[in-house]
Amino acid sequence: MMKLFQDKTIVLGVTGSIAAYKAATLASRLHQLGAQTYVAMTDAAEHFIAPLTFETLTHHPVLRDVLALGANSEIEHVALAQRADMVLIAPATANTIAKLAHGFANDVLAAICLDTRAPILLAPAMETGMWENAATQENLEKLKQRGVMVIEPQAGHLASGASGKGRMAEPSEILDAVRHVFARNGSLAGKRVVVTAGGTREAIDPVRVISNHSSGKMGYALAEEALARGATVALITSVDDLPVPYGANIARVVSTRDLRETVLREMRGADILIMAAAPADFRPLSPAEQKIKKEAAEDLTLTLVRNPDILGEVAQVRATDSANAPRVVIGFAAETNDLVENARGKLERKNLDMIVANPVPQTFGSDIVKATLLLKNHYEVDLEPMSKEDLAAIILNQAEHLLK
Numbered sequence: 001m002m003k004l005f006q007d008k009t010i011v012l013g014v015t016g017s018i019a020a021y022k023a024a025t026l027a028s029r030l031h032q033l034g035a036q037t038y039v040a041m042t043d044a045a046e047h048f049i050a051p052l053t054f055e056t057l058t059h060h061p062v063l064r065d066v067l068a069l070g071a072n073s074e075i076e077h078v079a080l081a082q083r084a085d086m087v088l089i090a091p092a093t094a095n096t097i098a099k100l101a102h103g104f105a106n107d108v109l110a111a112i113c114l115d116t117r118a119p120i121l122l123a124p125a126m127e128t129g130m131w132e133n134a135a136t137q138e139n140l141e142k143l144k145q146r147g148v149m150v151i152e153p154q155a156g157h158l159a160s161g162a163s164g165k166g167r168m169a170e171p172s173e174i175l176d177a178v179r180h181v182f183a184r185n186g187s188l189a190g191k192r193v194v195v196t197a198g199g200t201r202e203a204i205d206p207v208r209v210i211s212n213h214s215s216g217k218m219g220y221a222l223a224e225e226a227l228a229r230g231a232t233v234a235l236i237t238s239v240d241d242l243p244v245p246y247g248a249n250i251a252r253v254v255s256t257r258d259l260r261e262t263v264l265r266e267m268r269g270a271d272i273l274i275m276a277a278a279p280a281d282f283r284p285l286s287p288a289e290q291k292i293k294k295e296a297a298e299d300l301t302l303t304l305v306r307n308p309d310i311l312g313e314v315a316q317v318r319a320t321d322s323a324n325a326p327r328v329v330i331g332f333a334a335e336t337n338d339l340v341e342n343a344r345g346k347l348e349r350k351n352l353d354m355i356v357a358n359p360v361p362q363t364f365g366s367d368i369v370k371a372t373l374l375l376k377n378h379y380e381v382d383l384e385p386m387s388k389e390d391l392a393a394i395i396l397n398q399a400e401h402l403l404k
């Protein structure tokens, strides 16, 4: 599930093009992302793909007939047109584009488009000749002027065997456009947020590592929440067993030094940096090049050296080159003892705007966390135990406040 799509009602219009088979992927993804997805098909579309395919994928009946009434005698497409958060037509044929441009309402999809106040997105699919035809281009121009958004077709192989512009955009690109529309009014629209997640790993030899119990869940919840608020999100992560929040730019790291390099690069131009990662503070001085064999010795002594303090370096950049540093920096502190004193010390040493203090061992890997938020001005909020998703929302509320 993805917060941005949850509780959204999307009408997916499918019209008569061979690209209709890709609409099945779209319907499936939208449903998985949590959107209530209702497919409206034209008669021509049914020659290419069966309504049952969409009903199975979306768990909703498909709208096919403009004159049909619903179970309670309501006019289904009217109710849906009014309830919809978006109408996405993919594929949109030249014929449907022409109908919309001229205000026809003689099929169920055209009727919905005429009636709805929701944003309309089109992903055209047609032969190059039809695409380039002045009639189509004029129709598209008219629609754009009315606020309809067009996801440009690509150049490439067409069903006729010819090659040219007219291939429908790929489902991933269409979903990005949908996400963009939903995110544009969010409280973090236009802002760049960098989040780190997970414990780093330091090699002892090619098969063994030093690491910690950080699961990465807090960082992922923060990335998800920032995306839902419309931010551009870079998620720098050392874990690979959590689902990637849809729309995040992922950077994968292993060691603390990888993380350091990636944070210093990604934070340029960022508005908010949230260091939810648990970087290993030490690494083996010289990792063995081959697997260490136990026969070699009865005991083994590893010499560890200190890793860089990433937030310490961020603080230096903020002090000397603030144009290249995030405006708001938030850290975490997981402590076994003297939670508030230790966390406040880190807040000051690392020149943070806020630190989220979590008691150990309750924190790692668990879905419920206890946290105290500490801010620069000695402001302190002791929160009740809650889910990492709820905590992410509170942290970002504070971050937004700090941005102002």
Ligand code: CTP
Binding pocket: 256, 275, 276, 277, 278, 279, 280, 281, 307, 308, 309, 310, 311, 312, 330, 331, 332, 333, 334, 346
């Ligand atoms: N952090 C960091 N670089 C490190 C270690 C930690 O930037 N090498 C960040 C963490 O991501 C976290 C904050 O600093 O946001 C506090 O991490 P923590 O491990 O609690 O602090 P340390 O400075 O490592 O202090 P100590 O381990 O002595 O408690």
